[in-house]
Amino acid sequence: MPTIEVQRQLLPILGSPNQGARFFNPELPSTEPFVPGHRTCAGCGPSIQYRMTSKAAGDNTILVGPTGCMYVANSSYLCTPYNVPWAHTQIGSAGSFTAGVAAAYEAMIRKGKWKGAFPNIICEAGDGSASDIGLASISGALYRNHDCLIICYDNEQYANTGIQASSRTPYGGMTTFSPPGPEVPEGKKLFPKDLARMMAAGHPHCYVATASVGYPIDLMNKVRKGLNNKGASYLMVYTPCQKGFVYETPRSIDLGRLVVECGLYPMWEWNPEKRSYDYSFRPQTMRPVSEYLKLQGRFGHLHAEHVAKLQKFANEQWRMTGVELPEALIHAADAKNLVNMSAAAEAETVAQTL
Amino acid sequence: MATATEAKKRMVRINGCVASAQAAKYADVDVIAAYPIRPYTATMMALAQMVANGELDAEYIVADSEHSQLSISHGASSSGARVFTGSSGVGVQFAYELYSPISGSRMPVQMMIADRTLDPPGDFGSEHTDALSTRDMGWLMGWSCDAQEAFDNHLIAYRIGEDPRVLLPQMVCQDGFFVSHITGDVELPDMGQVKEFLPPYKHPYPLDPRHPVSHGPQIMPEQGPPLQLERARAMEESMPVIEQVHDEFAKIFGRRYDPWVEEYMTDGADVVFFLQGAHAVTAKFAIQHMRDRGMKVGLIRLRTIRPYPTERVREVLSKFKVVGVIETNMGLGSVSSGGVLYSEVCAALYESPQKPLVFSFMAGMGGEAIVLKEFYWMAEKMLEVQKRGKIEKRTHWVGFEH
Numbered sequence: 001m002p003t004i005e006v007q008r009q010l011l012p013i014l015g016s017p018n019q020g021a022r023f024f025n026p027e028l029p030s031t032e033p034f035v036p037g038h039r040t041c042a043g044c045g046p047s048i049q050y051r052m053t054s055k056a057a058g059d060n061t062i063l064v065g066p067t068g069c070m071y072v073a074n075s076s077y078l079c080t081p082y083n084v085p086w087a088h089t090q091i092g093s094a095g096s097f098t099a100g101v102a103a104a105y106e107a108m109i110r111k112g113k114w115k116g117a118f119p120n121i122i123c124e125a126g127d128g129s130a131s132d133i134g135l136a137s138i139s140g141a142l143y144r145n146h147d148c149l150i151i152c153y154d155n156e157q158y159a160n161t162g163i164q165a166s167s168r169t170p171y172g173g174m175t176t177f178s179p180p181g182p183e184v185p186e187g188k189k190l191f192p193k194d195l196a197r198m199m200a201a202g203h204p205h206c207y208v209a210t211a212s213v214g215y216p217i218d219l220m221n222k223v224r225k226g227l228n229n230k231g232a233s234y235l236m237v238y239t240p241c242q243k244g245f246v247y248e249t250p251r252s253i254d255l256g257r258l259v260v261e262c263g264l265y266p267m268w269e270w271n272p273e274k275r276s277y278d279y280s281f282r283p284q285t286m287r288p289v290s291e292y293l294k295l296q297g298r299f300g301h302l303h304a305e306h307v308a309k310l311q312k313f314a315n316e317q318w319r320m321t322g323v324e325l326p327e328a329l330i331h332a333a334d335a336k337n338l339v340n341m342s343a344a345a346e347a348e349t350v351a352q353t354l
Numbered sequence: 355m356a357t358a359t360e361a362k363k364r365m366v367r368i369n370g371c372v373a374s375a376q377a378a379k380y381a382d383v384d385v386i387a388a389y390p391i392r393p394y395t396a397t398m399m400a401l402a403q404m405v406a407n408g409e410l411d412a413e414y415i416v417a418d419s420e421h422s423q424l425s426i427s428h429g430a431s432s433s434g435a436r437v438f439t440g441s442s443g444v445g446v447q448f449a450y451e452l453y454s455p456i457s458g459s460r461m462p463v464q465m466m467i468a469d470r471t472l473d474p475p476g477d478f479g480s481e482h483t484d485a486l487s488t489r490d491m492g493w494l495m496g497w498s499c500d501a502q503e504a505f506d507n508h509l510i511a512y513r514i515g516e517d518p519r520v521l522l523p524q525m526v527c528q529d530g531f532f533v534s535h536i537t538g539d540v541e542l543p544d545m546g547q548v549k550e551f552l553p554p555y556k557h558p559y560p561l562d563p564r565h566p567v568s569h570g571p572q573i574m575p576e577q578g579p580p581l582q583l584e585r586a587r588a589m590e591e592s593m594p595v596i597e598q599v600h601d602e603f604a605k606i607f608g609r610r611y612d613p614w615v616e617e618y619m620t621d622g623a624d625v626v627f628f629l630q631g632a633h634a635v636t637a638k639f640a641i642q643h644m645r646d647r648g649m650k651v652g653l654i655r656l657r658t659i660r661p662y663p664t665e666r667v668r669e670v671l672s673k674f675k676v677v678g679v680i681e682t683n684m685g686l687g688s689v690s691s692g693g694v695l696y697s698e699v700c701a702a703l704y705e706s707p708q709k710p711l712v713f714s715f716m717a718g719m720g721g722e723a724i725v726l727k728e729f730y731w732m733a734e735k736m737l738e739v740q741k742r743g744k745i746e747k748r749t750h751w752v753g754f755e756h
Contacts, residue, residue, distance in 0.1 A: 003411065059563060060563045061563060062433070062561050062563060064429070071571075071572065072572055075568060075570075075571035075572055076571060076572055076573075076574075077571045077572060077573040077574070077577050078571075078577075080568035080571050082566065082568055083566055084563055084566050085560075085561035085562060085563060085565075085566045085567055085568075085569075086561075086566075086567075086568045086569070087429070087432050087459075087561055087568070087569035087570060088455075088569060088570035088571060088572075089425060089428065089429065089455070089570075090425065090451050090452065090455060092421060092425075092451070093421070093422070093425035093428070093429075093452070095422070096417065096418070096421070096422035096423075096425035096426045096429070097425045097426070097428055097429035098429060099415060099422075099426050099429065100385065100387070100415075100425065100426035100427060100428060100429025100430035100431075100432070100433070100437075101429040101430065101432065101433045101561060103384075103385045103413035103415055103426065103429075103430055103435070104384060104385055104413075104429065104430035104431075104432075104433035104434060104435035104437075105433060106413055107384035107385055107411070107412060107413045107435055108384060108433070108434060108435055110411065111384065111411055113384070113434070113435075113554070114434065114562075116563075116564075119563050136418050136419060136422070137418060137419075137421070137422050137425065139418065140417060140418035140422055143418075144415065144416070
């Protein structure tokens with residue numbers, strides 16, 4: 001049977017510096033596949049991410065939205081904010097529905113039933129979908145290497161259902177399923193599932209990376225690298241949730257940087273050709289975790305010992321990315337040197353810039 | 355190497371599973387979503403080989419679960435591809451979440467089901483409970499009783515489901531083993547016939563970047579009723595299309611099926627069996643033998659259960675004195691404390707001025723064959739009821755009573 005060769009898109013990588021983020025960038029396309037007018041909260045991290053990623057992808061794009069905030073709050077019947085095709089799928093169907101779309105386009109283009117360059121197929125799964133109920137479906141799509149990009153917009157909880165703990169909720173994070181109380185003073189007792197590393201380790205042929213809304217150009221470049229990669233790619237993006245994290249609305253981008261600067265959200269890329277991690281991303285500063293925690297109500301109940309545990313966790317993350325730990329951070333992992341979060345605002349913390 | 359386009363009409367001896375695979379090949383499906391579970395697996399094995407041989411150009415996806423199979427199918431169908439998937443038993447249940455979203459988004463996904471008893475315990479035999487438990491999810495649904503009918507039903511179902519007046523998914527069911535693994539003569543058509551009968555799939559609103567649409571956004575409660583009504587209407591309005599398509603099938607392929615019910619030896623019958631699927635084959639032999647002995651027994655085989663042909667069932671069954679529903683499915687705690695077909699039959703007859711006596715038989719449970727002497731026993735029960743003018747009880751468990 002005569003088959004037609006499938007043409008793929010190649011998106012240019014933006015040349016702007018990774019760290020600079022808050023200025024107009026002329027390289028960015030003017031297209032807005034994700035327009036205003038949706039019902040997400042003010043300062044919504046996942047929505048900011050949605051706009052950046054869809055802008056980076058452009059108009060020859062199909063979006064898949066498993067159940068989550070970006071479905072429930074975004075997509076109101078008769079007035080959805082998507083300027084490109086978008087489909088809801090079940091929360092456990094993130095990878096599988098996306099695989100179906102990708103497979104359909106492979107077959108339809110090859111068989112001459114659809115003409116044009118292979119569309120960018122992007123799945124926007126929340127961390128509940130990506131780390132819990134849809135994990136197997138995403139693993140299946142990555143394993144089979146469908147030409148698609150699966151994004152986990154990680155707001156570290158089930159947010160649209162009213163803030164419940166997911167496998168990505170950090171240790172000490174208060175949610176309605178992990179409330180603190182006299183018996184469980186820290187709230188969430190478990191440390192988060194290392195989802196992105198799990199995806200890289202289990203599907204080493206895929207491009208896998210972590211990103212944060214705090215670094216928009218870096219995020220958009222990772223989106224484009226993921227889309228340019230012929231095959232499956234996976235991106236886990238830190239997207240703060242004002243409603244669940246309980247912080248001042250304008251500080252979403254600040255949190256997106258602080259989480260990286262304090263080591264709780266290591267930024268890396270998995271290079272499928274070299275089969276190795278790229279840890280070259282370095283934040284401009286390093287900070288103790290308390291700098292990040294104290295801005296959020298969800299950590300307001302933590303005692304000094306809990307903060308120390310989180311600092312220890314962050315220090316391990318730094319070590320994994322090959323960073324030499326400054327003395328101050330080792331110091332900050334000892335509860336003796338810390339105060340309870342309720343007193344954090346008044347307390348003098350360790351030096352902010354190290 | 356033979357390709358689908360070169361195929362000429364020919365007779366082959368294949369089982370139900372392979373007949374389904376052949377039908378998918380003739381339908382030139384674009385995406386296939388597979389996951390193994392007995393007994394339907396053989397269909398996917400056959401398709402895998404066809405793809406490997408280059409006989410069929412399709413994306414063959416080995417999914418990670420039945421839930422993923424149906425999600426893949428949903429995504430692919432939403433994008434404009436013709437999709438084939440399938441399952442059996444608990445696999446059908448594992449995918450349950452997707453049935454309503456697929457029919458709700460009006461995607462004509464096709465699913466082959468070779469029935470298998472649900473757990474517990476692990477039983478390979480055919481019971482219709484797997485597919486029947488999904489009967490109200492907005493899928494067109496019906497049973498075949500042999501390999502040829504299975505082949506034909508797949509093509510017919512694609513044609514109906516993809517009709518722009520219908521746009522509904524289809525479950526094309528066959529009994530596990532009794533059809534799926536029993537070899538029969540099947541006429542494979544000429545490709546030209548299939549092309550004439552089944553035009554390429556074209557969904558009016560696929561996920562196409564050139565014509566952006568949003569599928570399945572959130573609604574407010576007040577937006578629910580019109581959408582549900584629309585889906586209910588699609589089901590209802592598919593009925594004339596189903597009749598028209600069966601008519602066209604007969605013209606092109608020369609095999610005429612009544613889309614709703616098959617009547618067998620019902621002339622002058624007082625009592626009739628009412629069933630779905632493969633046990634009809636044994637029933638027909640039993641009826642021949644009983645007729646030879648002067649017993650006025652006939653058979654009504656339901657071919658399509660969704661949409662349910664209420665009028666037709668009423669009209670057909672009103673002619674008789676007694677109807678014995680053979681369930682082959684579990685409806686634990688149901689109207690009859692037996693299966694679920696009984697209530698469908700009774701509801702259809704409720705408005706009839708001439709109601710036959712209706713009761714049911716639990717037979718073939720766990721995939722046991724229903725043998726001739728069991729049909730004789732059931733017929734005797736029906737004749738006794740006819741004589742008495744009153745049913746003994748709503749449900750008889752065959753093999754557990756004298």
